[in-house]
Amino acid sequence: MKLSKRPMITLAVVALLNLFVAVIAPNDETVIKIATDEDFFKLADIPVAVSLVAWICASVSLAAALAGVLLHFVAKRRLPGVLTALGFLAFAFTSVVYLYNGNDLTLTSLLQGSLALSVPLIFGSMAGVLSERVGVVNIAIEGQLLFGAFTSAMIASMTHNLWAGLVGALVGGALVAWILAVFSIRYKVDQIITGVVVNMLVAGLTNFLFGTLMGSDPVTFNQPPRFEKVTLPLLGQIPVIGQVLFNQTPIIYIMYLALIVVFVALFKTRWGLRVRAVGEYPKAADTVGINVFRTRYVSVVLGGALAGLGGSFFTLGQVGSFGQNITHGAGYIALAALIFGRWNPLLAASAALLFGFSQNLQYGLAIIGSPLPSEFLLMLPYALTVIAVAGLVGKVTGPAAAGKPYTKE
Amino acid sequence: MSTVTETKNKMNWQQLVRGNALIPVLAVLTSLIVGGILIALSSQDVLDAAPNIFSDPATFFSSLGNSIFGAYDALFRGSVFNYQADDVFKMFKPITETLAFATPITLTGLALAISFRSGLFNIGGTSQIIFGAIFAGWVGIYVDLPFYIHLPLAIIAGVIGGALVGGLVGLLKATTGANEVIVTIMFNYIAGLLLTFFLKTFMKAPNTVNPISPAVHDSAKYPLLFGVNTRLTVGFFLMIAAVVFVWWLMNRSSVGFKFRALGHNPRAARVAGINMGLTYVAVMAVSGALAGLAGTTQILGTEQHLTVGVSASFGIDAITVALLGRSNPWGVLAAGILFGGLRAGAATMQAEQGVPVDIVLVVQSMIVLFIAAPPLVRAMFRLGKEAKNEAF
Numbered sequence: 001m002k003l004s005k006r007p008m009i010t011l012a013v014v015a016l017l018n019l020f021v022a023v024i025a026p027n028d029e030t031v032i033k034i035a036t037d038e039d040f041f042k043l044a045d046i047p048v049a050v051s052l053v054a055w056i057c058a059s060v061s062l063a064a065a066l067a068g069v070l071l072h073f074v075a076k077r078r079l080p081g082v083l084t085a086l087g088f089l090a091f092a093f094t095s096v097v098y099l100y101n102g103n104d105l106t107l108t109s110l111l112q113g114s115l116a117l118s119v120p121l122i123f124g125s126m127a128g129v130l131s132e133r134v135g136v137v138n139i140a141i142e143g144q145l146l147f148g149a150f151t152s153a154m155i156a157s158m159t160h161n162l163w164a165g166l167v168g169a170l171v172g173g174a175l176v177a178w179i180l181a182v183f184s185i186r187y188k189v190d191q192i193i194t195g196v197v198v199n200m201l202v203a204g205l206t207n208f209l210f211g212t213l214m215g216s217d218p219v220t221f222n223q224p225p226r227f228e229k230v231t232l233p234l235l236g237q238i239p240v241i242g243q244v245l246f247n248q249t250p251i252i253y254i255m256y257l258a259l260i261v262v263f264v265a266l267f268k269t270r271w272g273l274r275v276r277a278v279g280e281y282p283k284a285a286d287t288v289g290i291n292v293f294r295t296r297y298v299s300v301v302l303g304g305a306l307a308g309l310g311g312s313f314f315t316l317g318q319v320g321s322f323g324q325n326i327t328h329g330a331g332y333i334a335l336a337a338l339i340f341g342r343w344n345p346l347l348a349a350s351a352a353l354l355f356g357f358s359q360n361l362q363y364g365l366a367i368i369g370s371p372l373p374s375e376f377l378l379m380l381p382y383a384l385t386v387i388a389v390a391g392l393v394g395k396v397t398g399p400a401a402a403g404k405p406y407t408k409e
Numbered sequence: 410m411s412t413v414t415e416t417k418n419k420m421n422w423q424q425l426v427r428g429n430a431l432i433p434v435l436a437v438l439t440s441l442i443v444g445g446i447l448i449a450l451s452s453q454d455v456l457d458a459a460p461n462i463f464s465d466p467a468t469f470f471s472s473l474g475n476s477i478f479g480a481y482d483a484l485f486r487g488s489v490f491n492y493q494a495d496d497v498f499k500m501f502k503p504i505t506e507t508l509a510f511a512t513p514i515t516l517t518g519l520a521l522a523i524s525f526r527s528g529l530f531n532i533g534g535t536s537q538i539i540f541g542a543i544f545a546g547w548v549g550i551y552v553d554l555p556f557y558i559h560l561p562l563a564i565i566a567g568v569i570g571g572a573l574v575g576g577l578v579g580l581l582k583a584t585t586g587a588n589e590v591i592v593t594i595m596f597n598y599i600a601g602l603l604l605t606f607f608l609k610t611f612m613k614a615p616n617t618v619n620p621i622s623p624a625v626h627d628s629a630k631y632p633l634l635f636g637v638n639t640r641l642t643v644g645f646f647l648m649i650a651a652v653v654f655v656w657w658l659m660n661r662s663s664v665g666f667k668f669r670a671l672g673h674n675p676r677a678a679r680v681a682g683i684n685m686g687l688t689y690v691a692v693m694a695v696s697g698a699l700a701g702l703a704g705t706t707q708i709l710g711t712e713q714h715l716t717v718g719v720s721a722s723f724g725i726d727a728i729t730v731a732l733l734g735r736s737n738p739w740g741v742l743a744a745g746i747l748f749g750g751l752r753a754g755a756a757t758m759q760a761e762q763g764v765p766v767d768i769v770l771v772v773q774s775m776i777v778l779f780i781a782a783p784p785l786v787r788a789m790f791r792l793g794k795e796a797k798n799e800a801f
């Protein structure tokens with residue numbers, strides 16, 4: 001097979017861009033603030049010279065690009081993902097420091113906000129992984145998130161119980177996934193069509209019920225309690241990391257757990273092997289006695305339940321009530337993270353974190369009055385995904401049987 | 410003699426039931442019924458009467474009937490014929506509203522229908538409408554020309570705008586193999602954000618803080634067909650012309666043959682010497698051009714100012730329209746008018762009965778789900794199994 005030049009070229013372009021920023025970077029200092037008032041250990045602020053950071057990062061990026069060129073032409077090997085990630089991360093760091101030029105960069109709040117924005121994306125991408133790995137393309141992540149947000153708010157509001165709300169989110173997300181499953185597995189309707197239409201259905205239904213049911217009696221139906229932050233003992237005391245990762249609402253702790261479980265289940269258990277077999281080559285799986293239909297139903301519905309939980313983060317974790325179209329297309333960014341993360345739950349979660357970071361960066365930049373229009377940062381996940389599917393950062397191939405309905409002979 | 414007609418009648422009925430002709434009708438009917446149930450369940454009168462269902466069933470059922478009838482009556486009066494209006498003009502105004510909504514919906518539906526039949530899944534109607542509107546709006550707002558040149562020029566600009574975005578998707582697919590579904594979804598968001606950026610910067614109207622452009626010059630507006638207070642423009646005839654054009658393109662032209670060959674069997678198409686890459690670009694460009702035309706009917710017709718909401722939900726509506734119309738231009742026209750009617754009527758339904766317009770989305774998506782799964786509809790109406798090809 002011919003070795004694609006594209007990843008190498010992309011890496012070189014990123015390095016050149018990084019170099020460009022280094023050349024134009026001023027000699028101002030950006031102060032990276034690490035400590036917050038709640039910290040147990042106080043760390044000192046770090047002032048960094050913008051141009052110095054840019055030059056260091058540019059060298060790293062150039063080195064990565066050089067290594068890429070050598071690997072391609074001399075060793076004739078495919079570029080490892082680490083190299084690409086290194087080049088991109090160096091450029092990202094340069095950009096952030098450059099954009100904050102001369103201002104205080106409060107690391108903890110920047111990262112906290114990024115994690116909060118990533119939570120629904122991570123849950124959503126897990127739903128995508130479970131669904132697509134078993135061979136069902138999941139465009140309906142958006143619908144699963146939205147319905148999870150709706151049911152969790154409604155049930156938590158009616159029962160005044162947050163945990164009942166979470167169960168409602170699980171059931172709501174699973175229900176939407178079940179519709180996707182029935183139409184794409186049983187009735188063999190094109191999975192993309194089903195996904196798009198299911199999203200429409202959920203958007204219409206939740207908007208309708210928001211206008212009628214919740215509108216007429218918001219106290220009963222749309223005033224759920226909200227999760228409080230819980231600081232984990234010990235872990236929560238670590239500077240920066242503790243504040244960002246372990247001083248959060250329970251939904252986020254459930255997310256960590258779910259990520260580990262999904263990863264282990266998919267790649268280390270017999271069930272996961274079956275799921276992946278069904279997603280790659282259902283006929284072979286069927287031949288050795290795996291029930292293709294049941295495996296698909298179970299995996300898709302489990303994924304939907306997880307996405308439902310992600311939806312509950314909007315209502316029970318953040319806003320405290322349901323609003324029209326509260327997910328704002330997060331499901332599609334989750335889809336992007338899934339593709340960018342190559343159908344691997346951990347990589348997808350990393351991509352989701354990156355996207356959450358780029359989304360959150362715009363708020364930080366707006367506060368310091370950066371001239372960079374917020375639209376371009378918001379565009380980043382979508383643009384990066386186009387770049388990824390165009391093969392510019394290495395080959396992106398999904399499960400072989402994804403999108404194809406299976407017919408038992 | 411009579412037995413012959415009888416058998417013939419029976420055969421027709423058999424064909425109707427066992428074939429797929431009945432499915433769309435049943436799908437629409439079922440969805441409207443489910444929509445009615447939703448309306449009833451959310452009506453305050455019905456909810457108030459529900460606790461007394463056993464002691465006072467009459468009130469319950471009359472309020473149930475009233476809420477459903479009231480909603481669908483408003484839907485009818487808002488979309489077809491308003492028998493309650495005081496003059497003839499107002500009586501017929503609803504149908505012009507329906508056709509005004511149907512114009513961009515059908516055009517975008519045609520755009521997607523072409524791509525579906527060519528085996529490409531273009532979900533990017535939204536981005537192509539937006540770029541059509543940006544290009545057409547640019548010419549319409551910032552260029553000053555006499556009517557006979559200005560309007561055509563603005564329309565052509567819009568068509569080019571849509572074709573460029575669509576063509577880019579085709580180009581990416583042809584050169585890198587990028588999946589068009591993913592690319593078009595991402596393009597929808599990118600286009601929306603670019604539009605917001607333009608409206609905040611160099612296309613922003615002076616003297617306002619809102620992201621809105623100045624108005625299009627009068628010389629670049631589609632003339633209204635029935636004067637002020639209506640929204641139906643000459644764009645409607647362009648839409649009809651587009652239906653005929655798509656029919657000719659897909660069914661009579663050699664280009665259309667290549668498109669369909671690609672959709673039917675890409676491998677055979679390549680072996681037959683069809684340039685795959687070029688055809689991908691061509692399909693997506695033509696598809697984008699039609700959606701761009703839909704964008705012009707928005708900006709140069711009904712909207713006249715460029716706003717973030719210029720594409721409304723037409724990009725997504727169009728997916729359902731293309732599916733309901735089975736990607737056949739005449740079917741798309743019928744589906745477009747049906748959904749245009751739902752849109753127009755929903756506005757009245759909301760104003761008069763307090764039923765949120767979103768009920769249309771629910772009905773629309775259920776129609777498509779039912780149509781996509783004939784066995785489900787057959788099972789619901791106990792129609793029996795679909796007839797297998799009995800020639801063998």
